[in-house]
Amino acid sequence: MKRFLTLLIAVVIALSAMSTFAENAKTLKIGTDAEPIGFDPHTTPAHASIRIMHQMYETLVELDDDLNVIPELAVSWEQPDDLTYIFKLREGVKFHSGRELKAADVKYSFERILNPDLGALGSTPSYAGNIDKVEVIDDYTVKITLSKITAPFLASMSSIYCSIVDSEAVEANGDLLRADGGTGPYTLGEWVPDNRVTVNRFEDYWLDGYNFENIEFYVISDSSARMSALRTGEVDIIIGDSAMLSIAEAAPNVDVHKIRTRDYITICLNLNMPEFSDVRVRQAISLALDRQEIIDLACDGQAEVSGFAPASMGHWAVDVNEHPLYKQDIEKAKELMKEAGFENGFSVTCTVGLNDHIRNSGTVIQQQLAQIGIDVTVQNKENAQYVDDWKNHDFEMMICQNGAGSDPNRAVAFFFGTGANANIAEYSNARVDELCELGAGTTDVDKRREYYTEAINIILDECPNVTFASPYNYYYASSSLEGYSPTLNRPLDVRNVTKE
Structure with missing residues (x-):
């Protein structure tokens, strides 16, 4: 009898372990570096939010790894003239509410983006800003007419x-900061501030291959703690950084994924300040920087x-390594400061x-600018306050990590066009605006490259932002994951990924 009970207990323990393993295989756990600030895709710029929103929301089209436009919610499109796009929608796609997506929803979405009261990030000409009207042709066909060639x-x-x-x-909640109005493979579940966000698999999603029932995003701001959580199996993927590389390479159960990005780290200067309104001061700051030291x-x-x-923008990129303001010259910087008073x-x-990267850069830049008499006090903000300051242009000097995007119109017009949403320096140059208009108004690639290269060089000379680095992104994953292969455009794409 005693032997029988021992065997029975062993079987129960084994079955319990198998059940736990099976449950664990259904949930993907991701360790992130920052707390999200909300989930409205039209108004939320924070990377910590965007990586979660990519699981929840979709767009008419997407880009492949070679920057070719491919279908997503639209299965096809035609362009009868330079100003008109007709999209044929994928039939049977459902919102997470269970309602089928129709052309009227596309019309609503772009009208919401273009509503000036919302302050949507996509309302600039770099995105939807040149839309003149959106018309519903039938339930699955939508016609978008532009006001100018874009x-x-x-x-x-x-x-x-x-x-x-x-x-x-949107109408039920007022906005989507804490609500879900998407069609993506996962729906918004529980959000425990400063702890985790859970998204749950949408069983009526139009595409198969999403094997995890849940994805849990854990906020682990300390990088050492994130790596420890990965090595001990508490999480399956972490948003990493270069400091973790040596530890990850030595860990037998960790895979390293290094991705070149189109992001860059820059010093944004408030041009409304008397000091920064003088281009000589801005140029002095650029000359004072030892960019390689900041990177190191x-x-x-x-x-x-x-x-x-x-450089990751390919033929749109401009090499700055030989630019005179990108070579440290303390004496020249001091001369410019003196000339500016x-x-x-x-x-x-x-x-x-x-x-x-942003926080660490602040300390190094503080030391470097001290060489030309600029006394920098570094103020570290919580994520929500940092983003609010960014949106409200409430800063003197701010270190930002921006995304240049896949087209030079975003890299230039979105961040430096007069009145553009992301132009937090409030920079304005009539020639830059003209060149952006010309570049967006032609499909001739050589002409576009000529226009945008001139605009980029003007901005490099005038230094409204002082850029110094384009970081690599690191994603570290458990070797128990099968099929995980992050890309620049979709670093957390979990389709066809499984866990052993």
Whole structure:
């Protein structure tokens, strides 16, 4: 009898372990570096939110790894003239509410984006800003007419800022910051602030291959703690950084994924301040920087010296390595400060936040600018406050990590066009605006390259932002994952991924 009970207990324990393993295989756990600030794809710029929204929302089209436009919610499109796009929608796609997506929802989404009261990120000409009207032809056909020729329009429709949303969800909640109005493979579940966000598999999703019933995003702001959680099996993937690389390479159960990005780290200057309204001061700041030292100390060497059109943009990129303002020259910087009337320097507060690259850069830049008399106080903000300051242009100097995008119109017009939403420096140059108009108004690639290269060089000379690096992204994954292969455009694409 005693032997029988022992065997029975052993069987129960084994079955319990098998059940736990099976449950664990159904949930993907991701360790992230920052707390999300909300989930409205039209108004939320934070990377911590975007990586979750990509599981929840979809766009008319998407980009493949070679930046070709491919179908998503639209199965096909035609362009009868330079101003008109007719999209044929995928039939049977459902919102997470269970209601089928129709052309009227596409119309609603773009009208919401273009509503000036919303302040949507996609309302600029770099995205949907040149839309003149959206017409419903039938339930599955929508016609978009532009006010002017906009060469990057189709590619820009792949941005999360141009997501198609459920009008009923918006109307019921007022916004989507804490609600879900998407069609993506996962729906918003529980959000425990400063702990985790759970998204649940949408069983009526139009595409198969999403094997995990749940994805849990855990906020683990300390990078060492994130790596420890991965190595011990508490999470399956972590948003990493270069500082983790040596530990990850030595761990037998960790796979390293290094991705070149179209992101860049830059010092945004408030041009309304008397000090920064003088281009000589801005140029002095650029000359004072040892960009490679910032990369070595703040990014552990895992980045490349870059302007705001990084090398990963291919033929749109502008090489800054030979630009005169990208070579450190302290004496020349001091001369410019003296000419501008700031021989004795001045004090300024530099806002940092969001990620370690930004925070670490602040300390190095503080030391470097001290060489030309600029006394920098580094102020580290919580993510929500940092984003609010960014949106409200409430800063003196702010270190930002921006995304140049796949088209130069975003890299230039979105961040430097007069009045553009992301132009937080409030920079304005009539020639830059003209060149952006010309570049967006032609499909001739050589002419576009000529226009945008001139605009980029003007901005590099005038330094409204002082850019220094394009970081690599690191994603570290458990070797128990099968099929995980992150890309620049979809680093957390879990389709056809399984866990042993």
